[in-house]
Amino acid sequence: MAIEWYPGHMVAARKEAALAMRKTDVVIEVLDARVPRSSKNPVFEQLRKLNQRAALKILNKSDMADPERTRLWLAHYNAQPGVKAVALSAKKPNEVKRIPEYAKALAPHRNSALKPLRMMILGIPNVGKSTLMNTLLRRSVTKVGDEPAVTKMQHRHELGTGMWLTDTPGMMWPGIGEDIGLKLAATHSIGKNAYDVAEVATALGAYLLVHYRACLEQRFGEIPADCTGYTLLGVVASRRGFVARGGVPDLERTARSFLGEFRDGSLGRITLETPEDEDEDDAAAPPPAESADAALPDASEAPDGDEHPDE
Numbered sequence: 001m002a003i004e005w006y007p008g009h010m011v012a013a014r015k016e017a018a019l020a021m022r023k024t025d026v027v028i029e030v031l032d033a034r035v036p037r038s039s040k041n042p043v044f045e046q047l048r049k050l051n052q053r054a055a056l057k058i059l060n061k062s063d064m065a066d067p068e069r070t071r072l073w074l075a076h077y078n079a080q081p082g083v084k085a086v087a088l089s090a091k092k093p094n095e096v097k098r099i100p101e102y103a104k105a106l107a108p109h110r111n112s113a114l115k116p117l118r119m120m121i122l123g124i125p126n127v128g129k130s131t132l133m134n135t136l137l138r139r140s141v142t143k144v145g146d147e148p149a150v151t152k153m154q155h156r157h158e159l160g161t162g163m164w165l166t167d168t169p170g171m172m173w174p175g176i177g178e179d180i181g182l183k184l185a186a187t188h189s190i191g192k193n194a195y196d197v198a199e200v201a202t203a204l205g206a207y208l209l210v211h212y213r214a215c216l217e218q219r220f221g222e223i224p225a226d227c228t229g230y231t232l233l234g235v236v237a238s239r240r241g242f243v244a245r246g247g248v249p250d251l252e253r254t255a256r257s258f259l260g261e262f263r264d265g266s267l268g269r270i271t272l273e274t275p276e277d278e279d280e281d282d283a284a285a286p287p288p289a290e291s292a293d294a295a296l297p298d299a300s301e302a303p304d305g306d307e308h309p310d311e
């Protein structure tokens, strides 16, 4: 299943965000800890690396992710130059309030009102960016919703003396691969009209049968040894009594319910990928290039153009 979900407003937003990166010291990238590889926007990752901006990678929703796999992901990212990774829950103020301190450590030379620390926050839809911003700014500045792409404009906020934070809307990229598309549909980062719910639930079921069978059995009872992602839906339908007209399993309703249980954490703390999956992507193909946004000047050399006190 090819998923193409790149709404028009994201094209303009991507260009704006690429410009904002010129005046950024630290890129705060919000990832979904259940799919750190799939929730990374490869266009911005490439742009950030080309322009040598430091990254603070936030593995959000870690309360729903597999703690052992989160540990592997943190080690994977923290081994990369100019990168600091932390796992947290955007809903927990005590965890979120440390973000400025982590960002400061990545750009220690930007430490005054004259040379403010300039951060920008990026994330694909539904990773919890609005929740994080609200917790960070301790006021309701962005609309939090469980439908992708609620925020549609870039905003800049002062985050204490000498710290600026530019907020960007959730952005996807064109040409999402099949495996990544299915995972992003499962975690609800892709609009529901862009995918087939039974196909996504089948792919999720197939993965869970291999990697989290115990979670499935705890939730649905014993699962037949020869069960596949598709037949799992039939098992769940019969256990839940989801029957359509004519007495056949209501697979559509089952798929929706199954995805809902994964999304709200009822199936347990689950992560759908490991750092090896990301290494395989990197070995297979370079991330997509966007020549129009190619190397930007160094942050300190960026031309004037807005009201930052040091520019």
Ligand code: GDP
Pocket (backbone or CB within 6 Å): 060, 061, 062, 063, 064, 088, 089, 090, 091, 123, 124, 125, 126, 127, 128, 129, 130, 131, 132, 143, 144, 145, 146, 147, 148, 149, 150, 151, 170
């Ligand atoms: P955005 O599209 O990236 O701005 O995402 P939102 O902030 O609107 O959050 C999307 C959904 O994820 C909402 O239902 C939030 O309540 C939920 N959410 C955000 N952060 C967390 C988290 O750390 N843990 C859990 N369990 N849910 C979260």
